[in-house]
Amino acid sequence: MSPTTLTGRLFAIRPMGKRLAFAVLRCPDREYLCLFPGRPDIPEESVVRLTGTVLPAERSRKYSHEIHVDAYEVCAENTATTSAALRRLPYTREILTQQHIHMRLPEVRERFLKKWTAIKAVRDLMERENYVEVQSPRIVGHMADGPTMKFKVDFFGQDAFLTLSNLLFHTAFVAGDFPSVFEISPLFRADLNHSSQHLSEFLILEVTAAHKGRDDMIALCDRIVRRICEHTGAPVSDAQLTDIPVIRHADLVAISAKDDEHPPLRPDGRIKRYHARAAARHLNRPLFWVVDMPARHKAFFSSTRYEPSAGAEVANDFRLYWDEVDIIDGGERVTSPQRLRQRMAEQNLDPAHFDYYLNVLESGLPPFAGFGLGIDRLMARCLGLGNTRQLVPFPRFVGHLEP
Numbered sequence: 182m183s184p185t186t187l188t189g190r191l192f193a194i195r196p197m198g199k200r201l202a203f204a205v206l207r208c209p210d211r212e213y214l215c216l217f218p219g220r221p222d223i224p225e226e227s228v229v230r231l232t233g234t235v236l237p238a239e240r241s242r243k244y245s246h247e248i249h250v251d252a253y254e255v256c257a258e259n260t261a262t263t264s265a266a267l268r269r270l271p272y273t274r275e276i277l278t279q280q281h282i283h284m285r286l287p288e289v290r291e292r293f294l295k296k297w298t299a300i301k302a303v304r305d306l307m308e309r310e311n312y313v314e315v316q317s318p319r320i321v322g323h324m325a326d327g328p329t330m331k332f333k334v335d336f337f338g339q340d341a342f343l344t345l346s347n348l349l350f351h352t353a354f355v356a357g358d359f360p361s362v363f364e365i366s367p368l369f370r371a372d373l374n375h376s377s378q379h380l381s382e383f384l385i386l387e388v389t390a391a392h393k394g395r396d397d398m399i400a401l402c403d404r405i406v407r408r409i410c411e412h413t414g415a416p417v418s419d420a421q422l423t424d425i426p427v428i429r430h431a432d433l434v435a436i437s438a439k440d441d442e443h444p445p446l447r448p449d450g451r452i453k454r455y456h457a458r459a460a461a462r463h464l465n466r467p468l469f470w471v472v473d474m475p476a477r478h479k480a481f482f483s484s485t486r487y488e489p490s491a492g493a494e495v496a497n498d499f500r501l502y503w504d505e506v507d508i509i510d511g512g513e514r515v516t517s518p519q520r521l522r523q524r525m526a527e528q529n530l531d532p533a534h535f536d537y538y539l540n541v542l543e544s545g546l547p548p549f550a551g552f553g554l555g556i557d558r559l560m561a562r563c564l565g566l567g568n569t570r571q572l573v574p575f576p577r578f579v580g581h582l583e584p
Contacts, residue, residue: 185235187213187248188256190228190285193265196220206231206248214238214247221253226264226285228257264289272571274581280574296560296572299412300365303386306408310401312361312388317350319367323534324349327480330371332381343369348482348551349538351389352514355549356541360391365556375579377568378506378558382577388511389551395513398550399427399470399499402509405554406468406501415563417467425501427470428460431491436463449475449493454505461504471500481524482538484513499552503562511552518542 189208196202202217206229215231223229231253238247264285270276276283283289304314325331325342332343347364354362364387372379388401407422409415428436430452436459437446443455452471460469476485476494488495498512515521518539525532532539561569570576575584 184232184251185248186230186232187235188228188230189213190226191215191221191223192226192285194221194223194225205244211246212244214241214244215250216247217250217253221250223253223255224259226282227255227259230254230256272568277576277581278584280584284574292560292564292566292572293574295413295564296556299409299560299563300384300556302408302412303405304365306405307363307388310361310404312363312390313359315351315354315359315362315364317344317347317364317366319344321345323531324538327528327530330373332369332371345369346553347387348389348514348553349535351387351551352482352538352546352549353541355389355391356544356546360547360549361389361393363388373579377570378561380557380569380573380576380578383558383569383573384556386554386556387551388554389514389549391547391549393550394548395472395497395499395550398511398552402499402501402511402552402554406508406559409559410563413560413563416565421467425468425470426464426466427472427499428464429473430471430475430495431473433460433471436460439463448491449477451478452500452507457502457505457507461502467504469502471502472498474498474500477527479512481521481528481530482515483524484515485524503559506558506562507555508559508562509552509554511550513548513550516542516546516548 187206187208189206192205192207194202194204200219202220204215204217206213206215231248231250233248233250235246235248238244262279262282264282267276267279267283268286284293320334320336320341321344322341325345329345331345334341334343345368347366351362366385367382368385369382371381403425410417410422433452433456434446434448437456440459446452446456461467473488473495476496479496479498484497485494486497496512500507501509515524521539521542522532557569557572560572566572570578
């Protein structure tokens, strides 16, 4: 059998006496079990070129092939720390400064790959659902107006902002007769929140569809969530993914009133994480939808109605919770320019900042709805991670910008 030459990164060098050493070579196609005649003079996790005989690894359960090394060459020596050393450290900013080494760990590589392949699975599903993938700008002007905190940038001497939402541009696609669109892209928040669930730059799936209502969008979300859970092997049963409960904001008010540990949810209040935890316990389900939230807390483009049972204006919206974490937020959208101006006035927004969006509505729009799904948050729940930042190779959050 002729010699074979392989190039890759060498891990886990283990001498077995003076005449034999084992190691693992990670190549682009697979990992190989390496057998050296003696301990190799190679720093752990260096890039090497090995020459030897490749055989089936008949005695190994983990590796399909092994190489009996005759000669080796160090192509790039590792003079830094190793991923094995980082494994023993807690997940802190010290890890993030050496993420290029940390991501060599099999468990870290696996969760990144699961996230990225899950995104591909979502794209495949959306294509089957006849949605078109679009791209919105990452830099916007006055249409970033509103109470949400934002990052200001200089655009050739003009004030601009990093994108907070793609919805306004998706509406323009609908007006251009692209009735069903989606986008997977980063969004930005300058939110001074130190929670492990918050990122200043995060990945989102945003979907907008004409001639669709709330029930249609909830059904689509259910299919997407099921697809991601199946792809990642999430710790939820088929029963928990089937007929996910739907409760009203008013129902959550009543549920929270029975929680003696935390303040109850007010009829016009925002849902806190402990309110969501109370609902999950009450329903005995990890996943549940909340609908009909107070209109005053929803964005100006959200469609609303007067609800007699609540005695107030509520949104035609929906939000998916996984225990205490909100994963999806969406709803039906305003199509009337007059109603949009009313909603802007209610939220003290300047209509002049949204001239283009008003022009879009004045061109005539069918009924439409949409949602945003936080990919990092959902994947973190699927993989049992308490910290969403562990799913982002180079996370951005309060106080952390480099590398």
